[in-house]
Amino acid sequence: MQLKCFPLSPLILAIGLSGCQLTGINSDEAQLESNENASLEACSDIHTNEESISDCEIARDGVIEVIHPHDDALEEIAQITETPEVHTQAVITDVWKRASNNFALSIPDNKRIDAQRKWYLKHPEYMARVVKRAKPFLYYITEEIEKRGMPMELVLLPIVESAFDPFAYSHGRAAGMWQFIPGTGKRFGMQQNWWYDGRRDVIASTKGALDYLTYLNNMFDGNWLHALAAYNSGEGRVLKAIKANKRVGKPTDFWNLNLPRETRAYVPKLLALADILKNKDSYAYAWPEVENVAVIEVVDIDSQVDLAFAAELAGMSLKELHGLNPGFNRWATSPEGPHRLVLPLNKAATFSQALAKIDQKERLNWVRHSVKAGDSLGKIAQQYHTTINVLKKVNELDSTMIRIGQALMVPVALQELDSYTLSQEQRLASLQNNSSTKQKIRHTVKSGDTLWDIARKYNISTKQLAKWNGMAPGDTLRLGKTLIIWQKGAAKSGVTKKLTYTVKNGDSLSRIANKFNVKVSDIGKWNALNTKRYLQPGQKLNLYVDVTRLNASS
Secondary structure (H helix, E strand, O other), X not given: OOOOOOOOOOXXXXXXXXXXXXXXXXXXXXXXXXXXXXXXXXXXXXXXXXXXXXXXXXXXXXXXXXXXXXXXXXXXXXXXXXXXOOOXXXXXXXXXXXHHOXXXXXXXXOHHHHHHHHHHHHOHHHHHHHHHHHHHHHHHHHHHHHHHOOXXXXXXXXXXXXXXXXXXXXXXXXXXXXXXXXXXXXXXXXXXXXXXXXXXXXXXXXXXXXXXXXXXXXXXXXXXXXXXXHHHHOHHHHHHHHHHHHHOOOOOOHHHOOOOHHHHHHHHHXXXXXHHHHOHHHHOOOOOOOEOOOOEEEEEOOOXXXXXXXXXXXXXXXXXXXHHOOOEOOOEOOOOOOOEEEEEHHHHHHHHHHHHOOOHXXXXXXXXXXXXXXXXXXXXXXXXXXXXXXXXXXXXXXXXOOOOOOEEEEEXXXXXXXXXXXXXXXXXXXXXXXXXXXXXXXXXXXXXXXXXXXXXXXXOOXXXXXXXXXXXXXXXXXXXXXXXXXXXXXXXXXXXXXXXXXXXXXXXXXXXXXXXXXXXXXXXXXXXXXOOOOOOOOOEEXXXXXXXXXXXXX
8 A cells, every 4th residue: 555645744853952851750841840849749730639649759750850952943943845746545644543553551550550641631732742753753663663563552662761852861871762871772783983873863773772672572571561661770670670579479560569760650651651642532632643654764875974965965954954863973974884864755865866976075075184293183183073083094094193294185074063053062062051141160170070079169969060061970071071060140141251360468258259240159169169268368269250240440
């Protein structure tokens, strides 16, 4: 049967780094509730008695922070496909309906499921946002699950994991729509390097997720609830919980296992979503439809290509192309592959034909660099935003030794780097510049620094510091790395400069604060000072001063 091909209608993806948090039910709820007790409060609005409030607490189990890049710009991406020629209409027109017709997991009468269900039913606007993100990829994921004969409920798993956001990342260093941590991602075939992160690549991560779930299902003898719990918390933890129950004669089904709070809520979320989707008419729930047709195609490109060049060739904006290909960290695809691009279905054939006519060397922009005194391959690679390995390969170098006057060919970005708005550098830059009401402080990492030490110095939490800088609290700091800290003080609209002030005889913190129109408490934070102690003449103080607000006598 032929399917009618529709436009992406429109392609709406996660772009930028707004830093919303997962608080409670899943990763997008912070857009609905502003504090860490959001889901409990939202749930409590429905209930009044003690037992129901307990259900709300169950709904809040599994609080885990996930950052959603660029949801503030969801509506900015234009429709990038045209309505193709009409073919035979599919019998099932909604891909969600196609999936729910084949749901296989039983849904027990359980208070954990009920608590999750109540939250979702109360927030249909949340599902509307999720479905917008899911549209470009939902049909593809549904097809992949069907091919393997796996439970169709798995199509809902990206909602629980990331709210269908391929750019999402969490404090546990998990990234992508399917939320893989680095080690598990590599274990299931997702390359991670300077150029590319397969955990954010929807094609690679979907394959990896289904491979991992198949492995877990086999490990747990076909028990999908155990497999899902292990996907969330690790197979070792679930195996240990099963063994512990066997040892004391307790049941070993999912509902009786002693698992982490997050995992205890994780499976009920999926089952609650499955129940709502299957019975949306009974619940009078407005679950948005998605046309049951392919809207993307995976195109082989055979070599590295500048993303701006590829976007121009495909008749798309760079942001649109990167939105469909979120795995690429830089201005180009990875020289080591995968050599493929995801494109709108109605643009794929034209792109492939045009690309086939272009020599591989012409798919990148090149400059000729003459080696100068003090140059090294590392320095040159950093200057041109590429890697040492690329320079060695392109210039057929056996080692990193270069000589003054030697000419090197270097691939460079076709456009200014800030045009690549979804590259790793620009996503981080967007995250680090997302405050308009606080003072921005730059901290350069020194030997011995830890996130905990830095957070303590500036009187902030490690969680907040990591979030501002696109990190996980457990990440290792690199010497020389610049961290951004936002603190109360001069607004970003002013001109803030870092000054080094030398304490003079008669100076006090109060006098210095008044002189530079800052707060005593801020001086204390900036310099890790006990503000109750006396200053010493000659002592150096770092000050962050809005020069547009200095007192006239300063």
